[in-house]
Amino acid sequence: MNGAQRRFLPSIASLRALEALDRLGSATAAAEELNQTQSAVSRQLQALEAQLGTSLIIRERKTMRLTPAAKEYAATIRGALQTIAQASLKVQVNPRGGSLNLAILPTFGMRWLVPRLPDFAARHPEITINMATRLKPFDFAFEPFDAAIHFGNAEWPGTSHLKLRPENMLPVCAPQVLNNVTVAHPRDLLDLPLLHIETRPTAWSQWFDSYGVSPGTVSGTIFDQFSTILQAAIHGLGVALMPDYLVQQDLKNGNLVVAYGGATRPLGAYYLVWPTERSEDRSLKIFRTWLATQAEDEDPLPR
Template structure:
């Protein structure tokens, strides 16, 4: 339903005349003639069906309806002016340097970053990646994404989501094999990250096969590579559900032993920053956005 408002020029003319006490003063403020102001006010009165001014040859005074309308219009026009100034004034962009492990950045953060930029165009996010997080007490990023159990002394941390490790492989690789039991899985090529060599042994123990050890393994120097190798049909990788959810949802990766629940070790992904910076607007914006994005579902 459209707005049923009188013309804005008529409202402005009346408000200026009421506030300034006459048509001549209003005309000077609005840059028109006193006659034009008078005509606009008359048009407004006709539109409303109410007299807003009592006119005499030597005086002009507000009627009760005019006195009631004046503060409403003054407040509305002031709010409109302030809103336009805020909307059209140049925005000061804040730079926010963030470090994240490469696997987290590629598997979880990058697909979501367009939403952060849409919500916070005033923040220039500068993302760096690597394996070992820098020390926040030196010349370092404003915030880091840490992986582990904690605590991290001297840092304020916020858990984003815990690890949930599951085996993953390509559908085509699985179609050619029968590996529905962890015992059978141990006979296949398992993809191992050298940064987490004990994950498979821990997973087999979690699956009730503590004595099993992989017969064949392909080793990679980065935790990012085993899931990528699994996508290409090289074997089975252990992956955090949170980092491969898009591939699982799309069917590019599948869990070959879905009967075994995810391995939870008490570790997870955390946002960390110095405690004294927790009230800074860019860090607050990043923290609140990350926590919303990390919510299940």
Template sequence: MRKYRIPSMGALLAFEAAARHESFTHAARELFLTESAISRQINTLEGNLGVRLFVRVKQRVVLTRAGKVYGAQVRRALESLDRDTLSIIAHGSGGGYLELAVLPTFASQWLIPRLGDFNARYPDVRVNMGVRTDTFPFAETHFEAAIHYGKPTWPGTSADFLFREEVIPVCAASLLTQPVKSPADLLDYPLLHSTTRPDGWATWFANLGVDDNRTMHGVRYELHTMLLSAAAAGLGIALVPRFFVDTQPEPSALIVPFEAPVVAESAYYFVYPTELSHGKPLTNFREWLLREALAWRTAHPVLDADADVGSGPR
């Protein structure tokens, strides 16, 4: 039989609260214990570990380096246990939770506005969302699935195609000092880039027959919401997915300086670890999401997998 060297839950809860507040008093108040009870739990934990977790400095406690590291690890473990507990409670009621990693602007502009239909169809399933803009090892996170933009080459996962992306240039009308008659005219203005689409502008210009080193110049933003805000503020011209602009709830302050949409070679995918046995939440969400994506592709055929991607204006 394997022997686990895991401290008592009482000691871990006391330590996590004390580490978060760097105060035994505040930890005691939060956990409805006495300060001496918190102190005893910490002393026992330090004795079992053989490591000092706190030092006293002028009537207060301060985490040691080991205490800071262990505090972050214990907090993650307790949060994971809390999520697992909620999930099993929901499972017993016939529902469940899905932990989904999303691209923030995609989620806010395309996914979340459609979730009302999912909730109506599957009222017992809840979708929790967190932000990830790049691939990550599922085994090291609590996520069970992700919305991914790029290629279906995420190691250890299965990937379902959702749809491609049609990109257009946008900017504030006040930025333009003269009419834009050709794509090359845009190079007279600052270009705003996406760090997750580093070759976006170069590819867009190349599809329109423009070969110029200036296509790679300009500042970079990680999120499309930042790109849209920067463009609206007159800081430059951004290249963004058309649906990010078309789905704005109010008339946009942005204009399209040159109408030449290009379908990107990459696409959106729903990915999840291949080796896992998936339960009801993931299965239900996957079926619903693929149905919504099919409807979107049907309404926008150029975004389908068989589209002649990257071939110029549409």
């Protein structure tokens, strides 16, 4: 890097101050997040302006806000700061090889991915997989992940994807829920309490539609994770629409029964998604190549 290039490479501290001010909207909040005083943040921003030779901050009384050009600059450097943070984490946790920071859906990750990971670890001991749960899509620019396990469709902006498996849904409940009840047609389930999963808000409507039933608004209790809705179904709170791979053991031991029919056509699928710009990352390429060997639509899942 020559001298001219170094001139346009400000300190990390000043760039973090600018990014935090843009994202949080106030110097007070930026200082709190950075664990600094407001005066320290102000000095860093002044030094950045001096180095770049341009005004970045509009100062009005006791408030500071970014100029339009500074906001565009902050949006650009945000991704660079995230890349630096990820690279630093990787070299810290696995100095001898690569690592992959992966966001997973809690139930699918634990039931489908984790049982398969020993095979990956045996084949690629040089790569460390770090995992954290996320229930909903997020912006890779703001989260420290290289890839994510995602349910739905492949429409995640700025990403590429690998389909892992479809999700077939099955209406299940505790045996006592059907006592003195005749379910001869899908519409009969509308007379029973229906349990909903927050991440699949239209699942019941789609299920009824697949049988030609137009139920209108489908009300019921909402749960945020499959682990909790499964326990609610087992304890007789109502009928839950569950992925078939999650309920096979409880159907086998009699904790649950099928309320009607069989597994429906897929209402969605699970994907591995990653930022397209990171497609050539070595650890990510190795992981997704291996994962493609596990992505079989009809593959029976480990119990």
